[in-house]
């Protein structure tokens with residue numbers, strides 16, 4: 001078979017589980033950032049990778065709530081850089097777009113990427129950490145250097161992940177393999193007697209990867225980060241689970257707990273489980289999200305479980321009624337780039353070439369022998385989380401951020417994505433953003449557009465704020481805040497009137513009618529699984545998403561950004577500084593109040 005058509009046999013490799021480092025006592029752990037070799041599939045030669053302890057994914061660190069752990073991240077990386085980066089011309093072979101073909105498709109390797117030698121920053125995503133241990137993107141460690149970070153782990157039980165966050169090249173370092181999982185356990189979770197540890201609790205880290213061709217034309221070992229000239233994101237054709245392309249998992253007729261993370265650079269998944277070719281989502285119950293347990297278990301959405309980059313789901317999956325020999329398959333049905341559009345779950349398993357999804361395979365599950373062992377799903381999960389209502393937010397600071405696509409300054413470059421911080425200004429001259437909400441019309445002036453611009457967000461410790469994320473682009477952006485998890489208050493449908501010259505280097509002009517239904521056929525509702533605590537939220541086109549942000553413990557300088565890593569690197573990232581109240585009178589602060 002031609003590599004371009006279907007080069008790898010699905011479901012032949014067993015699902016690997018990353019090694020666990022279970023921490024019971026406060027202490028120190030040494031993790032090395034190392035070059036290594038990793039086999040992504042039985043039919044592939046080993047690929048060069050960069051991983052934590054040389055592994056892809058890195059070891060899973062499991063720690064009890066409140067057990068402080070110091071990690072000495074020892075950067076022992078060495079070149080040459082294991083990823084070939086290239087821009088491929090736009091064409092298709094047998095309908096498969098060049099971007100989704102293995103091999104460079106005529107693109108030449110980017111020499112700047114090839115020269116990367118291993119500068120790194122480690123960030124523990126979703127963690128409540130002091131600013132000095134949060135992995136500020138510019139606090140770069142060279143190979144041969146080490147960074148000591150302190151993680152208090154004093155937060156609700158959930159699954160976090162640690163990954164590279166270095167300025168400008170996060171997309172390449174993470175793609176090279178620098179990512180691993182981190183699980184916090186607590187008493188509440190233990191009291192619910194949820195599956196903990198193998199074999200019934202399994203982390204599933206999803207990534208899409210592509211591979212170069214070898215001299216003889218066979219699918220080779222080198223990781224390949226390929227984009228096309230118009231779209232800056234990398235959408236790779238092969239879905240890996242825990243670092244293996246399309247693995248299989250043998251299960252007993254029992255209830256399993258799957259801890260899912262989308263660790264892909266850009267690809268969004270909508271996961272559909274099928275049995276005998278039919279959707280079989282009813283056996284899946286979601287109990288948690290990025291910020292930990294939901295208040296109560298929920299079914300996953302009828303079309304499937306959507307996870308954009310960095311989103312996570314804690315699932316209970318009941319196989320106890322199934323006969324030995326039963327096979328189930330997990331498929332992806334989300335087109336790329338993702339824009340919130342739905343897909344009929346009955347079509348799960350069909351490639352979508354236009355949607356850059358030539359291979360929808362994710363995971364095959366085979367039910368084996370055993371005594372059926374069903375676990376009751378608790379009716380009440382979290383007892384330490386209650387949703388904040390709008391009424392409780394009267395007088396809260398309101399901030400607004402526009403997500404925009406800006407034409408490249410250099411002819412031929414892909415467009416740049418930026419986040420524009422806005423300030424409420426009734427007298428704002430053009431260019432300005434006009435928000436229309438019924439009778440309420442507000443004007444917003446752009447005060448920051450690039451990462452390097454002056455900080456304008458100084459949220460006050462303990463004080464709730466509303467951040468409004470206004471999407472002026474045609475794609476979904478998963479927006480991630482460092483530090484405390486947040487609550488999604490509302491996903492508002494909106495119509496966007498963006499003039500052709502609306503986006504300039506320093507200004508933004510658009511009219512956004514919040515609450516007015518666009519004719520895009522997309523559901524703009526919040527899903528039940530978005531009602532818990534989140535650290536990453538999808539903002540679809542034609543939406544204004546309102547989140548309630550409250551920083552409770554740590555002050556200092558942190559970041560928020562789009563978690564499509566190609567966007568984060570160019571330049572959808574901004575700083576914010578959490579301030580204690582007593583220092584606020586000394587700050588020159590920009591914020592709207594309502």
Ligand SMILES: [Cu+2]
Nearest residue numbers: 477562564567
């Ligand atoms: Cu983005």
